[in-house]
Amino acid sequence: MPALNSLATRLSLLFALVSTLLLGSIGTYLYHSLTREIAWRDDQMLHGRLERMEALLDDSESIAMLHQRPQLYANMLGNRDSLLWVLDSEGKVLIEVNPSNVPVPTLPMTPSVRFSDMPESIQARLAWHTLEQNGQPLTLVAGKLLNERNQMLAAYRLKLWVALVTGAFLAFLLGWGVSRQGLQPLRRLAEQTNRIDIRQLDRRLNVTGETEEINRLSQGLNRMLGRLEEGFSQLSRHSADMAHELRTPLTNLLGQTQHTLRRERSNLEYRQVLESNIEEYERLSRMIDSLLFLARTESPSSDISKERVDISELVTQLCDYFEGMAEDDNRTLINHTSGSVLANCDLLRTALANLIANALRHGRSGTPIRIYTKNVENQIELHIHNHGPVISPDDLSRVFERFYRCDPARSGVAGSGGLGLAIVRSIAQWHKGDVRVESDVEKGTTFTLLLSINDTH
């Protein structure tokens, strides 16, 4: 039922339900109190009547006399609802006031006053007791027909029902109005959010003057918008950078090949063009690999296994790998690492290889590259330190962005197109770690990979 999906309708239905329960219980309570009260008073009245009757009998010389003056007590009793019997020990009626012709009840003898509802279908209340009159047991029975009382209670019940239904209905209506009014801020919020589309991610929800709950929700939504905007602008920046980076080799390929085909060339020239093309293809291929790699490590669903990795062993292997390159530049790789982490070995190796290659590429000739670990609480910090040109503070915050290059002029065929450090960050984040960089004239440049030792991923 679609109407039930409205918060206002639901709330007003709940209001109505609560009101019905409340009014119903109050009504029931009042009704029963009244019934009990009336019954008690009736009984009192019947009891009084018995006492008066007894007194009358005491005063009169005999039943027979009373019998002759029925007017006396008929007037005394006063209305058509009243019943009165005086019965002897065999149940024979001596005196009777019975305008409605109710059959004479058969009642047990009792010295004290007893009350009972009339058996059978006649609605009447009886009080009776037995007394000695001139050595004869006489049973006095006073009664009252309940028709009038039942009619009154029925009317009262009806009123209660009407009050209940009206109350519930009013509660529903009022609840609906109040809910609609109360939910107005939500409606405004919905209108505001509806106005934000992909081109206006910079818009924020106006939170001034709203209730606390709405305020908190709006703030949460605003923060989400902030993250979306950031991610979105990053994505479009990446796409633009990526298109640029991919176009460069494609332009070379297209231009060079077309130029070569314009006229006949020597075999050597063809060969040179083809060889140059291979280099461009490799560059393209590497870039696609890197992008895929980033996409995979950044995808939250990617399932990559972890194992315990001995850092020292891994760095030794990498030092061994880069040793030739370092020696070529009259440099040394110093390995001062220890400890182990729970990580994906291949990813960690790639990250470290990128950092070492980066240090080799940007460090000054003849200076060593130091790789060392520090244990800080539950984390292991892997530092890769080199001496070289200082990275400016502006660049420091951006070196891990994709396609970002400190020096825009430097974009060699050999490079990964500015993705190396982005890959390092992505790997660090995949391991729930982080990567940092510090650069300073005195101390040189240090890249730090932070990994938690006991990652229970």
Add this chain to the structure above:
Amino acid sequence: MRILIVEDEQKTADYLSRGLGESGYAVEVARDGYDAQHYIEECEFDLIILDVMLPGLDGWQLLQLVRQRSQVPVLFLTARDAVEYRVKGLELGADDYLVKPFSFVELLARVRTLLRRSPPREREHFRVADLAMDVLRRRVTRQGERLALTNKEFALLELFLDREGEVLSRTYIASRVWQMNFDSDTNVVEVAVRRLRAKVDDPFPTKLIHTERGMGYVLEDRS
């Protein structure tokens, strides 16, 4: 040696068949799954190169078909490099896989390895032109003169000698000499080869280590 190439992409199939043909193999090309099924059922091959995404029967189905009949080596070509695809291929009985785009040199190397099948015997002595290597005694001489090589240089030269005449790609060299199974954009391998050349080739008139630009390196006597 007969090789069946199952590949629906025309250009890929053409260059693969031409390239392998020039390397001395007899090549048949199947352009879709049913074509391939026919070949597999009718003919005997020494190696099957199988693309995964195919019209008709796909690569997985063909692989099962092949495995019901014989133990011929199967090399998978796949554009998807997700681990589960590799694992699935290998579990179904493929012998090796290559992720597109692959270099032809790489493919050729894998084909040769698969066709060799039995693990290559560890050789103890190599001789190419005036270069000699005694693996057990870790001695390398040229024109009878002893060359002092570092461990890595020795390992690299041993790899070249073992694969004499074959073009070895940079990634292959990195994975064999340093156990580095990732495509690094650094010139580590170039540097290592240059340093090896400085000791093995530079002082001598005959050059043995040659650069195949864009493909890799090869050791052979071209004099």
